[in-house]
Amino acid sequence: xxxxxxSQPEMSVQEAETVTLSCTxxxxxxxxxxFWYKQPPSRQMILVIRQEAYxxxxxxxxxxxxxxxxxxxxxxxxxxDSQLGDAAMYFCASGAGSYQLTFGKGTKLSVIx
Amino acid sequence: DTGVSQDPRHKITxxxxxxxxxxxxxxxxxxxxxxxQTLGQGPxxxxxxxxxxxxxxxxxxSDRFSAERPKGSFxxxxxxxTEQGDSAMYLCASSSQGLFTEAFxxxxxxxxxx
Numbered sequence: 001x002x003x004x005x006x007s008q009p010e011m012s013v014q015e016a017e018t019v020t021l022s023c024t025x026x027x028x029x030x031x032x033x034x035f036w037y038k039q040p041p042s043r044q045m046i047l048v049i050r051q052e053a054y055x056x057x058x059x060x061x062x063x064x065x066x067x068x069x070x071x072x073x074x075x076x077x078x079x080x081d082s083q084l085g086d087a088a089m090y091f092c093a094s095g096a097g098s099y100q101l102t103f104g105k106g107t108k109l110s111v112i113x
Numbered sequence: 114d115t116g117v118s119q120d121p122r123h124k125i126t127x128x129x130x131x132x133x134x135x136x137x138x139x140x141x142x143x144x145x146x147x148x149x150q151t152l153g154q155g156p157x158x159x160x161x162x163x164x165x166x167x168x169x170x171x172x173x174x175s176d177r178f179s180a181e182r183p184k185g186s187f188x189x190x191x192x193x194x195t196e197q198g199d200s201a202m203y204l205c206a207s208s209s210q211g212l213f214t215e216a217f218x219x220x221x222x223x224x225x226x227x
Contacts, residue, residue: 004155033212033213037218042220043220044116044117044218044219044220044221045156045204045206045218046218047215047216047217050213050215052213091155091156093155095213099144099146099161099169099208099213100146100158100161100169100171101146101148101156101158101216102158103155103156103157104155105153105154105155106153106154106155
């Protein structure tokens with residue numbers, strides 16, 4: 001069984017600043033994947049970034065990067081140069097073996113102009 | 114391709130009625146998933162199809178829930194004898210073959226049971 005914990009229900013960031021969203025997970029699988037999904041209000045969920053657990057290098061996608069600490073089972077998302085369009089719910093998720101994803105409860109990110 | 118589409122977007126039903134939702138995945142995707150999302154929670158896995166075969170079902174999928182994907186294309190999720198606790202957003206996602214390829218989500222069907 002897998003569990004994903006997001007301890008920050010809400011976060012805010014000034015436009016153009018950097019923010020880090022936290023996520024911890026637990027899994028008994030040796031091979032697994034981790035994801036960050038973004039869910040804007042009334043819109044569909046989209047993939048922001050993903051990390052294969054066997055890769056030591058942290059994934060990066062433009063302004064989005066992760067800090068993957070495998071031993072600590074931590075997977076945080078850093079958003080640099082925050083933009084108004086980054087305001088959304090962010091969900092951390094894990095997947096292993098079967099193709100189902102286990103999601104955290106989400107962090108609501110507000111971007112202050 | 115317009116992405117994953119779900120119909121209807123909203124459904125209000127009386128307790129005890131049956132409801133059916135439809136999901137049209139991205140055409141070349143052979144994997145299809147159903148998730149349920151309640152207010153303040155992340156999506157919870159319900160079931161997974163590879164082509165027309167239903168390969169996994171969550172314990173959340175009680176006997177009142179049934180899902181089909183008859184020709185390996187669109188899928189339906191039916192809830193019989195709805196209860197107030199079934200009120201939620203039902204999300205469909207699809208992905209292509211491969212190890213944890215990106216899952217593309219639809220906008221969901223919001224069910225309200227009154």
